[in-house]
Amino acid sequence: MSESPERMPAYNYYRNMWWDKGEFNEKARWDENYEEHVEKLASIDAGNGRMIVGQIMVAFQNLEGTPAEIYSIGSTDTCDKNCGKVTDALFHPIKPADRPWPNLVVEVAYIEPLDHVEETLKYWLSPDCAHDFIIVKIDPVPKGQAWYYCIEDRRTRNTFPYRTSFEFGMQDGTGAPLNILQDQCVINISLRCFYYNLKPPAQIPLNFNDSIQLDFYFVHRAIILTYGIH
Numbered sequence: 001m002s003e004s005p006e007r008m009p010a011y012n013y014y015r016n017m018w019w020d021k022g023e024f025n026e027k028a029r030w031d032e033n034y035e036e037h038v039e040k041l042a043s044i045d046a047g048n049g050r051m052i053v054g055q056i057m058v059a060f061q062n063l064e065g066t067p068a069e070i071y072s073i074g075s076t077d078t079c080d081k082n083c084g085k086v087t088d089a090l091f092h093p094i095k096p097a098d099r100p101w102p103n104l105v106v107e108v109a110y111i112e113p114l115d116h117v118e119e120t121l122k123y124w125l126s127p128d129c130a131h132d133f134i135i136v137k138i139d140p141v142p143k144g145q146a147w148y149y150c151i152e153d154r155r156t157r158n159t160f161p162y163r164t165s166f167e168f169g170m171q172d173g174t175g176a177p178l179n180i181l182q183d184q185c186v187i188n189i190s191l192r193c194f195y196y197n198l199k200p201p202a203q204i205p206l207n208f209n210d211s212i213q214l215d216f217y218f219v220h221r222a223i224i225l226t227y228g229i230h
Contacts, residue, residue: 051222052106052136052214053089059212067094067202070194073102090130093198101129103196104189108136122158125151131196132189133160134214144169144223146216148187164188168216170224185216 053072060070073090090102105124109117117135124130133149148164155161168185172178188211195204 051219051226052108052134055214055218056089056091056104056106056212059214063205066205068195068205069093091194093195094202095197095199103131103194104134105130105132106134106136108138110138121149121160125149125154125160127157132193134187136219138169138223142170143167143173144216144220145173146185146187148189150193152193166216168220170220180217180220182215182217185220187214187216188212189214 057070057072063069070091070093073092088108089106091104091106092102107117107120114135114137117137121133121135125133131151135147135149137145145167146165147162149160150163151160153161153163164187166185167173167178168180169178190211191204194212195202198204
């Protein structure tokens with residue numbers, strides 16, 4: 001059965017009508033120009049994801065080659081008998097083979113609606129799965145918002161209040177100019193979360209701070225430079 005338009009972009013709903021029922025609808029927007037537009041937005045999506053992944057990897061660069069090294073898996077698809085999910089980046093330390101789930105998941109959304117991203121959030125933060133989740137919404141490029149979730153804040157199986165949220169783009173949600181400064185839009189992730197379920201002989205590095213700081217001022221600046229926004 002096709003999902004309702006509220007749960008996915010309208011054009012996807014009408015395209016699924018073709019695959020499910022053989023019904024063609026012009027609202028599916030099969031035209032080439034539209035496809036090129038979506039492809040362009042998808043490349044923006046991936047670019048912003050790389051900026052954020054880069055910030056995380058810089059924080060752990062001194063641990064390369066040690067038992068405490070943090071690994072970035074990159075964009076990943078998962079699939080089981082009930083569903084499949086795609087995400088932009090996964091991070092985890094060395095883990096036993098029977099504990100493959102990542103500790104941190106990053107999802108960057110541009111053309112993807114937030115309600116769909118929230119379903120992805122529930123999937124990855126299901127019991128015994130990932131530990132932390134970051135959503136970054138860029139829509140359009142001058143606007144940006146981030147949310148940080150942790151399973152330590154779970155209220156019910158599918159209820160996750162965000163721990164941190166802020167706007168970091170050139171404009172706020174009303175379109176007013178937004179000038180952010182360094183240390184203003186920050187996500188702090190505890191080392192307990194990054195190294196959740198860590199097994200000996202690996203240990204949390206003692207010379208690290210208690211948390212890793214992701215400063216979205218640098219993501220903000222990278223977006224400005226990348227897309228020539230002034």
